[in-house]
Amino acid sequence: MASSIISLQTSNLRSAFLGEKTGICVSSIPITRVSLVRKAIECKESRIGKQPITVPSNVTITMEGQDIKVKGPLGEMALTYPREVKVDREESGALRVRKSVETRRANQMHGLFRTLTDNMVVGVSKGFEKRLQLIGVGYRATLEGKDLVLSLGFSHPVRMAIPDGIQVKVEENTRIVVSGYDKSDVGQFAATIRKWRPPEPYKGKGVKYADEVIRRKEGKAGKKK
Numbered sequence: 013m014a015s016s017i018i019s020l021q022t023s024n025l026r027s028a029f030l031g032e033k034t035g036i037c038v039s040s041i042p043i044t045r046v047s048l049v050r051k052a053i054e055c056k057e058s059r060i061g062k063q064p065i066t067v068p069s070n071v072t073i074t075m076e077g078q079d080i081k082v083k084g085p086l087g088e089m090a091l092t093y094p095r096e097v098k099v100d101r102e103e104s105g106a107l108r109v110r111k112s113v114e115t116r117r118a119n120q121m122h123g124l125f126r127t128l129t130d131n132m133v134v135g136v137s138k139g140f141e142k143r144l145q146l147i148g149v150g151y152r153a154t155l156e157g158k159d160l161v162l163s164l165g166f167s168h169p170v171r172m173a174i175p176d177g178i179q180v181k182v183e184e185n186t187r188i189v190v191s192g193y194d195k196s197d198v199g200q201f202a203a204t205i206r207k208w209r210p211p212e213p214y215k216g217k218g219v220k221y222a223d224e225v226i227r228r229k230e231g232k233a234g235k236k237k
Contacts, residue, residue, distance in 0.1 A: 057111075057119075057122070058119060058122040058123035058126070059123075060122075060123040060126055060127060061097075061109055061111075061122030061123040061125075061126040062122075063126065064102065064106040064107065064108050065106055065107040065108070065109075065126065065129055065130050065133055066106055066133075067105050067106060067107060067133055068084075068133070068137045070084055070085055070137060071083065071084040071133055071136060071137050072084070073101065073107065075099065075101065078092055078093040078094075078095070078098065079091070079092050079093075080092075080093070080099055080129065082129075082132045082133055082136050083136060084133075084135075084136025084137045084193075085136070085137065086135065086136050086137065086138075086139050086193040087135070087136050087177065087193040087194075088136065089132045089135065089136060089193070089194065091125075091128060091129065091132060093125055094121055094125075095112060095113075096111065096112055096113055096115065096117055096118035096121045096122075097109055097110065097111055097112060097118060097121045097122055097125050098110055098112050099125075099129065107129060107133075109122060109125055109126040109129060110122075131195045134195075135192075135193040135194055135195055136193050139191055139192060139193050140191065140192065140193070140194075140195045140198045140199075141189055141190060141191035141192075141198065142189075142190045142191075142198055142199060142201075142202035142221065143187065143188070143189050143190075143221065143222035143223075144187070144188040144189075144190070144202060144205055144206060144219055144220065144221055144222065145186060145187055145188075145219070145220055145221075145222050146162075146164075146185075146186040146187070146188070146218075146219055147186075147211065147216055147217055147218060147219075147220065148164070148165065148209075148217040148218065150163060150165065151163060151164055151165065151186065151209075151217075151219075152185040152186060153182045153185060153186065153188050154182060154185065155180065155182055156171075158173060158174050159171050159172065159173055159174065160172045160174055160180055160182075160188070160205070162205070162208060162209075162219075164208055164209040164218075164219070165209070170208050172204070172205065174201075175197065175201060177192050177193065177194055177197060178190060178191070178192045178197060178198065178201055179191045179192060187222075188205065190202045190205070202221070205219060206218075206219045206220065206221070211224070211226050213226060213227060213228055213229040214228065214229055216228065
């Protein structure tokens with residue numbers, strides 16, 4: 013008898029929960045399908061990438077597929093384009109970098125490879141240079157063969173091997189001119205020279221770029237009590 017009462021109560025609870033015998037109407041919530049709509053990515057054309065590249069008469073351009081070679085009086089450089097961009101030669105002789113596909117990455121590569129190509133053309137025809145200046149008592153620079161020797165206040169002089177494709181001139185023992193046809197190599201070697209003794213903000217001693225402005229700090233002695 014007890015087992016029948018328990019089973020009856022269980023059946024009543026189940027029916028009450030489902031609303032079958034209690035008369036309670038259980039509301040059903042409709043399930044809607046969520047659809048994803050893919051929108052086409054609208055990429056604006058790069059302001060730098062759409063500019064043509066003027067090729068001087070003393071520069072030779074060779075294009076094979078995604079590869080381009082630039083040869084001039086100062087040297088020769090090559091570059092491989094990614095599949096997102098390509099380079100065309102116009103009737104006027106100028107180069108124009110175009111996008112092969114309309115994607116966000118293609119828009120980024122458009123301006124980048126236009127700048128790299130222009131740097132190659134300018135580098136092999138005119139070249140690039142960085143000027144540095146040594147400021148400090150006893151600071152000086154000299155050339156010994158293919159090495160640049162710097163006296164920067166250390167216990168020993170700093171000797172730096174000049175890489176291929178880079179020319180270095182020393183003027184008045186305190187001015188260094190780094191030049192070459194590869195802009196990245198010129199900038200990297202100049203940055204390496206400056207890294208040995210960056211200019212300090214109190215007296216400005218160190219190695220700085222010729223056009224660099226050093227923000228000075230006031231020392232404790234100069235502060236008013």
